[in-house]
Amino acid sequence: MPRAESLESWYKLHAPAVFRRARRMLGSDVEAQEIVQDVFLSLHERPQQFSGKSSVTTFLYAVTTHACFTRLRNQKNRRRLMDERSEAETQTEAGGPSPELTLLARRALSELPEDVASALVYYALDGMSHEEIARVLDCSRRHVGDLLLRAAQFARKAEA
């Protein structure tokens, strides 16, 4: 259970990653900042969310992806976020995903079922292995393979 002071240290250790990932998924600094706030305030209010089963990092990866998914599913937000030519679309990070991949993942988040979209985000944006994805999604590696297959079909269609 994160108490106030451990929450403070969690913030220092983990907030940069929450922000970076949310910014990439949503394409907006302001929205990403709000996700950081939401994630840590909700953890402050309901610390039992973190069961201690996984590492804090994997837990926050899942929480952040879900928060961005929810935000993009909100019609109004989606239209705004998808319409904006955001910094994340035009900026490339060294060794990070290409703008095309970032855009693809964002579309997946707003159109695909949550598990498929999340798998795509982990694979394409975070560069994670099947094993790592299985760990964050708390499922088998075989299931990750299935999810990524469906994500690939979506990517092919998006390309066409």
Place this chain on the structure above:
Amino acid sequence: MTAEIARPRSERCLSDLTFDEWFAGELDPERVRVAEAHLGECGPCRDRRAELERERARFLERSPALPVRRPRRHRTAWLGAAVAAAAGMSLLVSTWRGPGGPGADQDTPGTRAKGPRRLSFFVKRGEKVTEGSSGQQVEPGDQLRFVVSAARPSHVAILSLDGAGKASIYYPSGLEASRRLEAQVAHPLEDAIELDAVLGPERIFGVFCGGAFELEPLRRKLEAERTLVAPAGCAVDELELHKVKAQ
């Protein structure tokens, strides 16, 4: 098989997750050893690590602390009707009685707002919405909605200093700088603030400036000095609430 989807680096490379776990001290010594060995032979992963470190530093420099005190916000339309009605009557009259009316709304650099009050608020408790006034009693869980008036376009922020001496930013939410608002009378701000459980006097400061200003330095200053002196070119309007235990 997912050859159709490209990835940032090769299959054998370290993922962002691995780097983040590494930064957080969550990798066991064996995985650290493997990761270090990979870095030794992989330029793209060394670049990635450097980039992630830079991003971390940049983020923590801009947002160094957890905004735990920042209350939950409600993006709701409550008050729409109540504010509209009140703005037509009492609010307008009581807030614009300054000498010469709205036209006399001149900022004197570095002074507290005189004359017309620019900041007022409504309180929602349960289903009941009432117009608030400085000095009034509120309870944890009450929702406040602020209403601002400005005779010309202003950059606006609202900060609070609670009974425990903690300063927080009430408005604007999720931004690093003040928000520019057009000249208007009795404009209700979009978000409502839900008051937390800290009891005692809570002072609310509306800051109105000619130009944009950053929020976090101002919040820190308020917390350190326990009051807010208007920066040059700005006016500050102060309200005081007394937060007591719910009856």
